[in-house]
Amino acid sequence: MDIKRAVVTGGAGFIGSHIVDTLTAKGAEVLVIDDLSSGKRDNLPANVCLETLDVRADGVIPLMKEFRPDTVFHLAAQMDVRRSVDDPLFDCHVNVFGTVNVLTASLESGAQRFVMASTGGAMYGDVDIIPTPETVLPLPISPYGISKLCGERYVGYFNDNGLPGTVCRFGNVYGPRQDPHGEAGVVAIFGSRLLNGEPCTIFGDGTQVRDYIHVSDVASAFLAAAERPGGVFNIGTKVGTSVNELYAILADEAGVTDGPVYAPARKGELQLSTLDPGLAERTLGWKAKIGIEDGLRSYIRWLRENR
Ligand SMILES: NC(=O)c1ccc[n+]([C@@H]2O[C@H](COP(=O)([O-])OP(=O)(O)OC[C@H]3O[C@@H](n4cnc5c(N)ncnc54)[C@H](O)[C@@H]3O)[C@@H](O)[C@H]2O)c1
Numbered sequence: 685m686d687i688k689r690a691v692v693t694g695g696a697g698f699i700g701s702h703i704v705d706t707l708t709a710k711g712a713e714v715l716v717i718d719d720l721s722s723g724k725r726d727n728l729p730a731n732v733c734l735e736t737l738d739v740r741a742d743g744v745i746p747l748m749k750e751f752r753p754d755t756v757f758h759l760a761a762q763m764d765v766r767r768s769v770d771d772p773l774f775d776c777h778v779n780v781f782g783t784v785n786v787l788t789a790s791l792e793s794g795a796q797r798f799v800m801a802s803t804g805g806a807m808y809g810d811v812d813i814i815p816t817p818e819t820v821l822p823l824p825i826s827p828y829g830i831s832k833l834c835g836e837r838y839v840g841y842f843n844d845n846g847l848p849g850t851v852c853r854f855g856n857v858y859g860p861r862q863d864p865h866g867e868a869g870v871v872a873i874f875g876s877r878l879l880n881g882e883p884c885t886i887f888g889d890g891t892q893v894r895d896y897i898h899v900s901d902v903a904s905a906f907l908a909a910a911e912r913p914g915g916v917f918n919i920g921t922k923v924g925t926s927v928n929e930l931y932a933i934l935a936d937e938a939g940v941t942d943g944p945v946y947a948p949a950r951k952g953e954l955q956l957s958t959l960d961p962g963l964a965e966r967t968l969g970w971k972a973k974i975g976i977e978d979g980l981r982s983y984i985r986w987l988r989e990n991r
Contacts, residue, residue: 685796687712687755687910691748693739693786694759695732696723698862699801699854702903703757704732715751717744717786718760727861739782748789755910756790758783759801761832768828779831784838791847798849799909800839802832804918804959805894807853815895815922815960818853825952836916848913852905855920855959858979859899860986871896871980874931875987878938888949890928895920895958898974908970920959921972933977937984 690707694700695716700723707714708729716728719738728734737743739760748756761779762768768775783800790798806829807822824830839849858871874884897920905919931944964970974982 685754685911686710687907689713689715689751689753690755690757691715691717691751691753691790691795692757692759693717694723694761694801695757696720696725696727696734697759698727699857699899699902700757700759701727701861702859702899703759703906704728706903706907708732715753717747722863739786740777741785744785745789745792748793748795752793753790753795755797755799756786756795757799757801757906757910758786760786761801763828765806765826765828768826768831772827775827775831779828780834780838783835787838787842787847787849791842796848797910797913798839798842798847799906800835800849800851801906802836802851802853802916803829804853804855804920805954805957807833808957810954814924814956815920815958816918817960818916818918818963843914850909850913851916852902852909852919853916853959854902855895855897855957857899857902858896859983860990862899870927871930871934871983874934875938875984876991878934878940879984879987879991881940883942884931884944885947886927886931886944887947888927888953889946890931890944891926891955892953893924893926893956893958895923896925896930896976896979897921897972898979901972901974904973905964905968905970908964908968912968915963915967917964917968918959918961919964919970920961921976922958922960923976924956924958925976930976930980933980934984937981
């Protein structure tokens with residue numbers, strides 16, 4: 685089914701704006717709902733309609749009923765793990781109540797598909813099976829992971845009750861327009877510091893491994909997920925990259941020969957997390973295309989031209 689009218693919540697943010705670009709390139713009419721708490725109008729093409737609104741607001745249901753989307757991409761979220769620890773109630777309001785509000789609006793406006801952005805790292809936590817498949821029981825320990833899991837379960841509930849829905853659990857997303865405060869902020873922080881000639885700090889010994897995925901691969905996964913509603917999919921590369929390796933590639937592309945500065949490890953940080961994307965590859969026909977080295981080097985080139 686072609687997407688003709690789509691709502692993208694959080695569409696003015698890093699990942700959401702790339703989904704908006706992909707949808708508009710395919711000729712879809714897009715309505716972005718974003719409170720601009722971290723997103724920017726400038727991330728969006730001028731012809732895309734932006735409603736500056738909190739996803740928890742009463743206005744979401746009448747707005748979406750008027751727009752009548754066929755597909756809804758839900759990315760608006762409180763996504764700062766540390767903030768979720770400091771203020772679990774706020775995190776729950778945005779990520780649980782906000783998600784149920786958007787699901788209700790989607791159902792009432794006659795949408796036929798719903799795709800939600802979720803997280804791999806915060807969902808599975810410290811597990812023995814690496815790369816981690818979706819069959820591993822999620823036991824999140826942070827309020828952020830818990831609220832995302834709750835949102836996922838609501839997507840499942842609505843899926844069984846009239847609104848076909850899919851969940852995409854991302855690895856650490858990086859690429860153009862990334863804000864240094866996001867979950868994978870390390871790429872953006874290091875990138876801008878390296879180009880500014882400032883030192884970069886690595887917390888711990890830099891051997892922490894994550895599954896970094898380029899934002900254009902995430903956008904294509906979202907579109908593929910909308911085609912095949914139902915289920916929960918890991919969207920990752922299976923490839924682990926340590927912070928030391930990541931720094932070495934970014935520094936090399938930036939032309940910096942100095943090493944990083946090391947500081948004490950942060951309490952509670954995961955040591956190893958990669959996602960097994962096999963289910964998405966088999967079911968959605970989706971596979972990440974951009975390797976980590978090419979992706980990081982192209983990000984530095986983008987940053988050089990756009991900062
Ligand atoms: N960046 C990552 O590595 C990563 C990894 C896993 C999951 N995710 C998920 O992907 C989604 C998008 O993340 P991102 O990296 O693009 O972050 P982002 O901060 O750039 O985007 C989030 C957008 O949501 C908007 N927003 C926040 N709260 C809102 C509210 N209450 N009402 C309306 N709009 C609101 C923000 O203004 C922003 O534009 C989130 O759901 C996040 O949990 C991101």
